Amino acid sequence: MTLTATRPPTRAKGVTFFPYLLMLPAITLLAAVVIYPLLGALGDAFFERSLLREGRTFVGLDNILHAISADLWPLAVTTLTFAVPATVAPFLVGLVAALALNQKMRGRAAVRSVFLLPWVLPGVVVSFLWLWIFDANYGVLNGTLRTAGLIDTNIGWLDSGPGAMLAVIVARTWGTFPWMMVMLLAALQSFPGELGEAGRVDGANAWQRFRHITWPGLRPVASIVVLLEFIWNFQHFDTIYVLTGGGPANATTTFSLAVYETAFDGFDLGMAAAIGALWLLMLLPAVAIYLKSEHKS
């Protein structure tokens, strides 16, 4: 940074290297910790490489073909089974919360910040909390359902595939709906209030006002938050790892769990990279749509 001190002020218009100099540290760092690792991981897909020993052997498409034949479809199905509901559910809860809060009322700021609390907690804390709530023997969920007479015997939520998937989706919904709510509420508050008022005067009912006035205005923001949440869920790790560890019997093993386990429990970096490359390929359309919409705005 001392370099900048010795330079005279650049008055001249045109080419100057000063702005490049300013961003050099940040760009260098990101190249080292994002670009290089990404390219490195993609490169590893073509090698047999283990965490346990030095060096690597070129194997061409072996890893990738093996990943396609063995893992790709089950992993894609599990990942989508998690990512789609874990995007739609927080969106719906967040949308209802945003619509309900989009009206001046006493204590609105307080309610909004209380609703934000789950989103602020560390992911590991969220996961442990829901692990405790879903606990088969002493969990408050089974306790409440039994006290209410809805079930007779405790349910081992995390012992069955669908139960475990439900648990991770609920935990994830809890942790992310506040973010959806804030983004949608900000969008709602940016439109002119007279529109809804005019609709009301013209006799439109609540659903018609939502359908024809609120929703068209909300749609650009809604599609960006849904897309972004889907991208994040497609690669989500923390909740699933702590809550189910990918089990039972791989029922909640998504791409991120599979890559992590292949690399750091199975020590097979080449195979992990191959699964990762295929995963990235499947994620690419969503990323492209997001970047395109972001570029426009």
Added chain:
Amino acid sequence: MSVLANPRTENARPTANSKPVIRKRRSPTGESPVIRWGRRISLTLIGLFALLPIYWLIVTSLRKTETVFEFPPQLLPVNVTFEHFGTIFGNGDLLRFLLNSILVSVITAISSVLIGMYCAYSFSKFRYRGRRSLMFLILCSQLFPHVLLLITIYGLFSALGMLNSYPALVLAFTTFTLPLCIWMLKGTFDNIPDELIEAAKIDGANQFVIIHKILFPLAAPGLIAAGLFAFVRGWNDFVFALTLSGDATRTLPPGLVTTYLNEFSNRWPELMAASLVAALPVLAIFMALQKYFVAGLGAGAVKG
């Protein structure tokens, strides 16, 4: 909850008087009873969904171990005790995880803001070839799976002998804190008028003076907000910290997992107490600065 949805706060709206078309059944806000009750009921339900788990976290951590395992669970706090907080602070491991979390997150926050602010200044106040592409690239870097980056980062740090070190954690955390800081700070600098910089130039200030004596002091609230965001993201990170840290450098999230996962059968109250300790700094920062958090969400989270 229903008191929060009090409709009387808007009853002075002039349109209610000037438009005779409004039907009699409506409240002073112009809402029909169905909408008003829909609003109240949904806020109550979502409020319960948001708060009950947090309530349960706190109540469990304050309860004597034997009462935690009663069936059915007691929903109200009975036999309140702080013994579990004593246990976790008496446990050297957890105290070390806590100190590691503080150290690593603070350094991550400071270095992300220090490095990010020059880059953000460059993006905000200069126009040059490649600027938009680079900003786009930084946005993209937020969209790649962390687990995938981890494969190479682990190999790289292993080759450099940096595994289990603090710099390794700080560098890895930078992958997700730096882009966020750059985007947030660019937004902050965009709001500072160019005329201020032009005026300083005319007065003969060089870039060093402009940046450090004029721009950064004006942007101080934004710099603090970006630093706190980076702190929270570093504090909450799990997968990088789990993989790249060793016993001596482990932070709280992976520390909680290695200590409690798979052996928590009778340690739930202790785990909930430890979880609360891991959450409290973040909650405190959030409470103190929620205005910036909400504004920063728009600038930071959506844009990367």
